[in-house]
Each structure stands twice: as C-alpha cells, then as structure tokens.
Amino acid sequence: MNDTTAAPLQRGLLARLGAQEDLNFLLTNRIPRIAATRLMGRIANIESPAFTRLALRLWQWFTPLDLSEAKHQRFTSIKDCFTRELKDGARPFDMRPDVFASPCDAIVGATGVVQRGQVYQAKGFPYSTAELFGPTQDASVFEGGRFITLRLTSAMYHRFHAPADGTVEHVTYLSGDTWNVNPVALKRVERLFCRNERAVVRMRLRGGQPVALVPVAAVLVASIRLHWLDVLLHIGLDLESKGANEMPCSAPHAKGQEMGWFEHGSTIIVFVPRGFELAEGIAHGAYIRAGQALLKIS
Template sequence: MSSSINSGVQKSAVQTLTKKEQINFLLTNRIPRRWLTFFIGWFSQIQSPLLARVSIWVWSLFAEDLRLQDAKKQHFSSLGECFTRELKDGLRPITESADIVTSPCDAIVGAHGEIRGSRVFQAKGFPYDISELIPDVYLQEKYQNGKFVTLRLKSSMYHRFHAPIACDVKNVSYISGDTWNVNPVALKRVEKLFCKNERAVIELHTDNTLGSITLVPVAAILVASMKFKFLSDTLSLKYKGPNVLPCDASFSKGDEMGYFQHGSTIILFATANYEFCKEIKEGRYIKMGQPLMGGHTHHF
C-alpha cells in the first residue's frame, strides 16, 4: 500500500515539475525578449537605494540561493550594482598549479565532454556544430575532437568571470543575436540556442604546452550585456561597433576579465589533450578558481 502511495507521490511531483517547466519557458521566452531586455537594462541602472532594496527583495523571492552576505558591499544604489557585485577577498581561492585550468566563474556544470568531430551538445539530443557558434575557421578546426563544458551562471550567482589559466588576449569577436533564456528548460526545447544568442569569442593565448583554451560567453534574456575590463565598449544589444575588437591584455590565473550584467553562460573549449577532473558532473555547483581540467598525466 505504502509503495503505491509513494509511487503516486513521485508521479505527481514529476507532473508538477513538468508544469513548472512549461510555465517557466512561457514566461521567459514567449514574450518580447528584446524589448523586455532593454527595459530591465534601463531599470537596473536607476540610481535609487530604496528602489534597489525593493527590487532585490522581490528578486530574492524567486532566487532563494541569493547570498549577498558574501558581497563586499551590503547596500546597493541600483539593481545593476547588485548583479555585478564583487565578493569579499579570499572567498574564491585559486588552484595554483600552472597546468590546471580552473573554472572561470561560479556556475552550474551543464553538458560537457568530448566534441564529436565538430559536433557539440547543449543538452541531450540537441547538438550544434562549432561553426554555428564560432565564426572563426581557425578556431573551428582547432577544437575538432576536443573538449567542451557549459557553465551556467544563475541570476543569483556571482556574475564576474576570471582567467582560468595564465594567458594573453589579442582580440574579442562579438556576435550579435537573440536573448533566449539559457536555463535547462529552454536548452531542452530550443535547438541550437547558444548559436542564436548574443555572444563573444575569446581565444586565450598561453605558454601551456597542453593545448589551447577558448571562452565563449553567451548573453541571455533581461540584461544581455557583457563588460570586459580590457575593452572600452560594453557589448550589448545596443552595440553597433566592429565585430572583431583588437586588444592587448595579459592575465594571471584568477585575474578578473569582465562580468555579465545578469545570469548567463560561458562555454569553455579545450583541445584534446585536456581531461576533466573527476568531480565535474552535470548539475554540480562549481566555484570560480576550482579545478576544471588538466593534462592526461595530471591526477585529480
């Protein structure tokens, strides 16, 4: 009898979850995404401590894991200032070993593994080709049969991203696009979603003999905006400049590179010599600076 009751409860929970997913998808995608993104971008920059407090309180009702006690500041003059908050010193220690690639951000680990030729997966059964995400033919060829990992930054998380390895950056390629939500619900319903959204491509030039790393930050609905510390322009839906922005920036591992103005995703590509550390599993929460991958000979 109890087995039957438990089975019924589990079935009801699955049905409820499915309904929640459907509502989530409708509310965050079947809307005027671009105009809502413009509105929230404007709203989040309004300088009003009172409005910021009210907005953050409303936000916390939907984001139970919002941890503002970790922030350097406890009071914010705008909602955007809260989104892009800095953390207290020492909260994200960096794994020092030079041949270990660390997570560039706080994130939930999504799809990851080997690239099958040039085919990458955003979710089970939803493949895309590297060429549809990255326009540079040189990079498309470099990461064939390599590795990839999708790192999702929830809206409640720390929004800044950092160098996963000591590197130089020579340019940033910007691709304008849509603002689909990038949560798991949307990834299971919208084919080639990452290839449709606004994004940037950043090749990291390193002295590491293991191979190459490239980051692809992907923006999303609401505040679809990326700010890089080494570029003067903010890359957003209003950006009208060149698609390739040259620069000359050097980073030690863990140095801040920039931030999203809302939760989004970073896809990290690596050449075939890298291996994921054994703790990397889909759904796991990883903090910036923790080990992500290293060479074949490295024991995690």
C-alpha cells in the same frame, strides 16, 4: 534524516525546480525578448537605494539570492548588486600549474568531446562549433578536444576570471537573439547558443594551448563587460554593424584575474584542445565555484 526519507524529498525538490523552469521558459520566451532585455537594462541602471532594496526583496521571493559574501551590503542599483564584488579571498583559485580553473560560479551543463565539429547543448540537441564561433573564427583547433557548458543563474556571483595564465588574443562579438538558456529551453530550442548574442574570447595559455571562452547572452541579460577592452557589450546597442564584430587584442592575464562580468546571469561555454581531462567531480548538474579545478592537463 535517513536515506529513505531523503530520497522522496530530493525528488520533490527536483519536481518543483522542473515546474519553475517550465514556467520560466513559457513566460520569458512568449514575450518580445530583446525589448524586454533592453528594458531590464534600463531598470537595472536606475540609481535609487530605496528602489533597489524593494526590487531585491521582491527578487528574493523567487530566487535564493545570498549576499553574505558581497564586499558591500548596500547597493545603488540592481546592476550594482548583480555585478557585485565579493569579499577578499571568497574565491581562491587552484594555482597548480596543471589545473585549468573554472572561470565563474556555475552549474555544469553539457560536457563532452568535440567530434566532427559538433557539440551538444542537451541530449539530442547538437550544434556546430563553426556556427557558434561565427564565420571569421576557425574552431577546428578544438576538434577532439573538450567542451563544458557553465550556466550562471541570476542569484550567482556574476563576475568571471581567467582560468589560467595566458593572453587574450582576439574577441569576436556576434549579435543575435536573447533566448532563455535554462535547461528547459536547451531541450526545446535547437541551436540555441548559436542564435543568441555572444562573444568568442580566444586565449592562448602560457603553455601554448589555444582555448576559448564563449559568454552567451540570454533574456534579461542586459550586458557583458570585458575589462581589458574597456567595452560594454549589450544587445548590439554599442555596435554599429550586425554580424561578426572583430576586436583583436593582446591582453596578458594571470590565473584568477577578473576578466569581466554579466549583468544578471547567463552561460559561458569553455573549449580546450586535446590534452585536457575533466577534473574530479565535474559532471552534469554539479555546482562549482570560480577558482575550482575544472580541467587538468593530462
């Protein structure tokens, strides 16, 4: 295929994707989101191989769900599929000491520098780090540093890993809504990440640098598992109080070690202080895999 014919085909695919995301936004944000997400959680936990096979066949009509890398090919539930392990060696991590690796498979969203406590979810849609991190966390350490939004689609590998050697020191879980986090929603709903349920995972790297990973829940994302706390966080059901829920910890992690998983798909926002630069090829719209170089210590 030559460049002359490839360009119209690419434009056609982008147009189709845009139309699908518009429809996705309209459908998922015109329903009772939290109720739908809780229902999805119950359905995903139904342990029936026959039901699971049927559900996955239907799902593959709407999304390119590739299970060829999965360690196991038979699943007892939808959740079992969405939180699947991969074959050994499927996600090798860049072990160079100056590399901060991607914690997950993702599509790169907004990237930039934190300026005056402000970052962007999409062009023209700013939000504050103070609001995202919640009233109990100090986000000022990331002023002048970088942020990267990593979007996990429903078809992707849903487990996330330590991006570098370091220790998780604190987790703050903030209850909230479950807006869709696709690109259409990010261009229409202001401060979306600050409205949704999320966890602020504060980590200190072996070199002393503070970093933060902020997994954000979304519609139909029924839970987030954090292994080192042996906690399953989902739609406030496991937590008695609303607002900020504090979970101090001291959990050493080696680069590439599994940290947890999303049930379905969602977003992780990465924050690093000054002294980091984007790795080669990291730009809006890029598809990346867990373990690939995301940032480099400059």
